[in-house]
Amino acid sequence: MSIAENQVAAGRGSARAVAILSSLGRFLVIAVTTYLGLLAVTFFIGRVIPIDPVLAVLGDRAPTAVVERTRREMGLDLPWIEQFYLYVKAALRGDFGTSVLTTNPVMSDIRRVFPATIELATLGTLIGAVIGVPLGVLAAVRRGSLIDQIARIIGLIGYSVPIFWLGLLGLVLFYAKLQWVAFPARLDVVYEYTFTPITGFYLLDSAMQGQWDVFYDAYRHIILPAALLGYFALAYISRMTRSFMLNELAQEYIVAARAKGLSETRIIWGHALRNAAVPMVTVIALSYASLLEGSVLTETVFSWPGIGLYITNSLTNADMNAVLGGTIIIGSVFIAINLLSDLLYRLLDPRTKVG
Amino acid sequence: MSDTLLEVDDLRVTFPTRTGLVQAVRGVSFSLGRERLGIVGESGSGKSQTGRAIMGLTPPQAEVSAKKLAFGGIELLSISSRQRRSLRGNRIAMILQDPKYSLDPVMTIGRQIVETLRTHEKVSKADARERALAMLQAVQIRDPARVFDLYPHEVSGGMGQRAMIAMMLITGPELMIADEPTSALDVTVQLDVLKILDKLVAERGMGLIFISHDLRLVSSFCDRVVVMYAGKVVEQIKASELRDAQHPYTRGLLNCMPRIGFERHPLPVLDRKPEWAA
Amino acid sequence: MSAEAIQSRREWLLSDRPASRVQARLGRAYVAWRRFSANRLALVGLLIILALMVVAALAGVLAPYSATVGDLKNARLLAPSAEHWFGTDDLGRDIYSRIVYGSRWTLYVVILVAIIAAPIGLLVGTVAGYAGGWTDTILMRITDIFLAFPKLVLALAFVAALGPGIENAVLAIAITSWPPYARIARAETLTVRNSDYIKAVQLMGASSFRIVLRHIMPLCISSLIIRVTLDMAGIILTAAGLGFLGLGAQPPLPEWGAMIASGRRFILDQWWVAAAPGAAILIVSLGFNLLGDGLRDALDPRSGDQ
Numbered sequence: 046m047s048i049a050e051n052q053v054a055a056g057r058g059s060a061r062a063v064a065i066l067s068s069l070g071r072f073l074v075i076a077v078t079t080y081l082g083l084l085a086v087t088f089f090i091g092r093v094i095p096i097d098p099v100l101a102v103l104g105d106r107a108p109t110a111v112v113e114r115t116r117r118e119m120g121l122d123l124p125w126i127e128q129f130y131l132y133v134k135a136a137l138r139g140d141f142g143t144s145v146l147t148t149n150p151v152m153s154d155i156r157r158v159f160p161a162t163i164e165l166a167t168l169g170t171l172i173g174a175v176i177g178v179p180l181g182v183l184a185a186v187r188r189g190s191l192i193d194q195i196a197r198i199i200g201l202i203g204y205s206v207p208i209f210w211l212g213l214l215g216l217v218l219f220y221a222k223l224q225w226v227a228f229p230a231r232l233d234v235v236y237e238y239t240f241t242p243i244t245g246f247y248l249l250d251s252a253m254q255g256q257w258d259v260f261y262d263a264y265r266h267i268i269l270p271a272a273l274l275g276y277f278a279l280a281y282i283s284r285m286t287r288s289f290m291l292n293e294l295a296q297e298y299i300v301a302a303r304a305k306g307l308s309e310t311r312i313i314w315g316h317a318l319r320n321a322a323v324p325m326v327t328v329i330a331l332s333y334a335s336l337l338e339g340s341v342l343t344e345t346v347f348s349w350p351g352i353g354l355y356i357t358n359s360l361t362n363a364d365m366n367a368v369l370g371g372t373i374i375i376g377s378v379f380i381a382i383n384l385l386s387d388l389l390y391r392l393l394d395p396r397t398k399v400g
Numbered sequence: 401m402s403d404t405l406l407e408v409d410d411l412r413v414t415f416p417t418r419t420g421l422v423q424a425v426r427g428v429s430f431s432l433g434r435e436r437l438g439i440v441g442e443s444g445s446g447k448s449q450t451g452r453a454i455m456g457l458t459p460p461q462a463e464v465s466a467k468k469l470a471f472g473g474i475e476l477l478s479i480s481s482r483q484r485r486s487l488r489g490n491r492i493a494m495i496l497q498d499p500k501y502s503l504d505p506v507m508t509i510g511r512q513i514v515e516t517l518r519t520h521e522k523v524s525k526a527d528a529r530e531r532a533l534a535m536l537q538a539v540q541i542r543d544p545a546r547v548f549d550l551y552p553h554e555v556s557g558g559m560g561q562r563a564m565i566a567m568m569l570i571t572g573p574e575l576m577i578a579d580e581p582t583s584a585l586d587v588t589v590q591l592d593v594l595k596i597l598d599k600l601v602a603e604r605g606m607g608l609i610f611i612s613h614d615l616r617l618v619s620s621f622c623d624r625v626v627v628m629y630a631g632k633v634v635e636q637i638k639a640s641e642l643r644d645a646q647h648p649y650t651r652g653l654l655n656c657m658p659r660i661g662f663e664r665h666p667l668p669v670l671d672r673k674p675e676w677a678a
Numbered sequence: 679m680s681a682e683a684i685q686s687r688r689e690w691l692l693s694d695r696p697a698s699r700v701q702a703r704l705g706r707a708y709v710a711w712r713r714f715s716a717n718r719l720a721l722v723g724l725l726i727i728l729a730l731m732v733v734a735a736l737a738g739v740l741a742p743y744s745a746t747v748g749d750l751k752n753a754r755l756l757a758p759s760a761e762h763w764f765g766t767d768d769l770g771r772d773i774y775s776r777i778v779y780g781s782r783w784t785l786y787v788v789i790l791v792a793i794i795a796a797p798i799g800l801l802v803g804t805v806a807g808y809a810g811g812w813t814d815t816i817l818m819r820i821t822d823i824f825l826a827f828p829k830l831v832l833a834l835a836f837v838a839a840l841g842p843g844i845e846n847a848v849l850a851i852a853i854t855s856w857p858p859y860a861r862i863a864r865a866e867t868l869t870v871r872n873s874d875y876i877k878a879v880q881l882m883g884a885s886s887f888r889i890v891l892r893h894i895m896p897l898c899i900s901s902l903i904i905r906v907t908l909d910m911a912g913i914i915l916t917a918a919g920l921g922f923l924g925l926g927a928q929p930p931l932p933e934w935g936a937m938i939a940s941g942r943r944f945i946l947d948q949w950w951v952a953a954a955p956g957a958a959i960l961i962v963s964l965g966f967n968l969l970g971d972g973l974r975d976a977l978d979p980r981s982g983d984q
Binding site for chain 2: 296297298301302303306307308316319320323394396
């Protein structure tokens with residue numbers, strides 16, 4: 046053996062560090078180009094498609110003086126490339142202009158509404174992962190059994206049903222008929238004025254302040270939309286878990302684990318799922334990102350004052366600055382989650398390849 | 401304890417497929433003492449399924465039957481799956497072909513070895529680590545403490561297979577089934593690994609079933625050879641008497657082996673007659 | 679036809695040595711069909727899609743009432759009955775008739791999106807894969823950028839700029855849905871790019887344009903069809919979502935998503951106004967999903983059980 050073998054193995058530790066560094070570099074390049082791409086597309090939507098971007102931003106009832114001032118502020122007399130440069134610079138500062146509807150800077154509006162969306166999407170992903178992962182594991186282990194069929198049907202419907210419609214039906218059943226949940230909003234009107242949020246996550250804030258009546262009220266408002274988003278996450282997560290698990294269970298190391306005399310429980314949860322967990326991180330992150338996006342429809346149905354509702358309200362009022370600002374923010378978070386999950390994947394997998 | 405470690409009589413393994421039942425193993429019988437028995441055959445001859453049937457690792461849809469399948473006097477097919485499991489990795493162990501796939505890629509080698517031990521014996525974490533390190537030493541890994549914390553992809557194939565042997569021998573099993581333990585390795589390390597395996601088997605007085613397609617390897621390494629063809633045993637013979645093998649299939653396999661200094665034209669073709677499988 | 683004739687026809691189809699290209703193609707189609715039709719759920723999916731097409735084609739015959747003009751005086755918000763199977767909406771229109779006519783808009787959207795997005799993806803993917811080098815890097819970077827965007831939100835922004843309407847919704851969905859097709863086409867191209875028969879065509883002096891068009895694109899078609907079919911449900915859901923937000927089809931078009939939106943106001947008392955169009959969307963999406971799964975298993979056995 047194998048001094049050579051030992052040396053090679055020792056060298057691999059630092060090789061791994063190099064691999065992680067170089068993938069970090071690649072990661073930065075991808076992050077920057079993707080973000081520029083997002084800004085280019087929104088620039089195109091906001092400045093190129095409309096015949097008069099000023100009217101698109103201000104609406105056609107603005108006085109002439111304001112129109113002229115805005116035209117100069119937006120730099121519309123400059124060449125495209127310079128306009129784009131200014132646009133990117135402003136966007137990087139978080140300056141997306143002023144909302145016509147609320148008359149606030151778009152960024153401060155978004156900062157106000159974003160926690161509501163995060164709270165909803167986080168709870169939804171939690172529900173989806175906590176139920177979806179075990180369901181997918183069981184479906185893979187007992188392939189073809191009743192539970193596999195049920196998981197399959199849940200998945201198929203999840204991929205086929207319009208989320209806003211299911212939300213409406215949920216309201217009819219759980220709010221109007223059964224009265225299990227509260228009406229569409231974030232809190233009862235009573236609490237709107239007595240409760241001062243800290244982080245903007247109402248469940249967290251009320252628990253931190255020991256206001257359990259507020260917590261319960263917030264829970265009654267959030268549970269139905271969160272369960273709805275959770276169902277969609279569950280459909281995706283359970284389906285992917287099943288397929289990853291089937292892949293892992295067919296590997297030789299599972300046979301070896303059985304040959305060692307391990308229990309099936311230990312083999313499934315300790316070995317197969319540990320291996321499947323690496324790609325699962327990506328799946329859960331992606332489902333979180335897609336729930337952020339799905340919030341546009343869900344928040345509209347449940348009058349949930351998050352970024353989705355902000356965008357749709359702005360849409361109906363032709364408030365282009367707000368729409369594009371919201372799009373860029375959701376897009377940025379979406380891109381960030383995508384890239385971070387990719388990075389996390391590389392960090393979690395001990396097999397991360399050199400180069 | 402009697403000298404017979406394992407008794408196999410009329411072992412059959414049947415797989416249901418879309419086109420009907422397929423018998424992978426069709427009435428295999430042999431017995432094994434504390435010796436090294438080689439099972440030789442082409443791929444598809446049922447040699448691996450024989451080994452897995454003894455381990456109790458046939459896929460759930462397959463059906464295993466035998467007049468007798470006894471290990472140390474225990475009738476393996478009539479005990480519960482829980483009892484079967486407590487034998488596996490404890491008194492009967494198995495080495496698989498390719499350490500690249502048969503070691504869990506996201507668990508360190510040390511943890512995988514300790515896991516076998518702690519599944520079958522109540523030992524403290526520190527003791528388990530000590531014994532795992534000693535076992536790594538026994539399979540001639542120079543720097544056990546470092547290899548202990550490595551992941552499988554960080555070691556070479558030869559070292560991986562040593563780790564596999566360590567993982568399977570740590571509980572001191574009486575019977576070891578080695579399913580093509582060296583065919584995925586570099587030719588240069590094959591012999592090293594075989595020597596280690598041979599030494600440990602001899603030292604601990606274990607029985608060994610060595611499954612391989614390589615007749616020469618088996619004949620040089622084992623005491624006795626079972627030749628399988630199409631799920632059946634066509635010949636059982638002492639390794640030293642292999643030159644005098646009677647069955648035409650065995651002779652055919654022997655003829656295929658290249659020898660230095662002999663003209664090999666035309667290359668011999670292995671004869672396969674349906675009546676041997678009947 | 680006698681049993682013998684059927685038998686010999688099957689043999690002809692499954693022949694190892696087809697005598698003509700037609701025979702070979704029919705034989706392969708037959709094998710794929712046998713694999714597809716063994717999957718009962720896939721057949722259900724196919725049936726749903728066929729039914730959708732029939733309904734769309736015969737909407738004029740199947741719908742007892744007008745889709746756009748209702749009876750405001752006597753028939754507002756009626757519950758489902760023998761006369762109005764799914765009830766009526768706030769403008770006194772028969773919901774069943776509107777759903778029947780709405781099937782046309784659903785087909786319109788999915789077909790148009792497929793016709794726009796699939797060729798874009800095919801072109802980008804095959805060119806990137808065949809050209810390699812910088813062309814490949816740049817085209818794929820653009821593809822990845824689009825792939826990393828939130829589709830629905832981007833489509834929303836597009837429609838906001840273009841103005842609401844079903845054509846703009848189609849355009850917006852198409853713009854956001856081509857990247858996966860480019861990825862697939864590129865992957866397929868890479869597998870054949872260096873094969874001997876492409877080399878042979880190159881030696882015969884065929885232009886790159888001709889090679890991509892005649893020899894590479896046809897090979898990408900089957901995996902592309904599978905992917906497009908699997909995406910149909912997503913397209914329908916996005917279009918319905920845009921309709922629901924008032925950005926897709928405009929009144930009085932009987933588009934299902936917009937119908938749900940108009941039923942939203944009465945959801946607590948007259949639930950049927952929103953219930954029926956949503957169920958229609960669910961069934962059609964389910965049909966496309968089942969069909970897509972079945973096609974994938976039949977045409978692309980490699981992907982197995984994913």
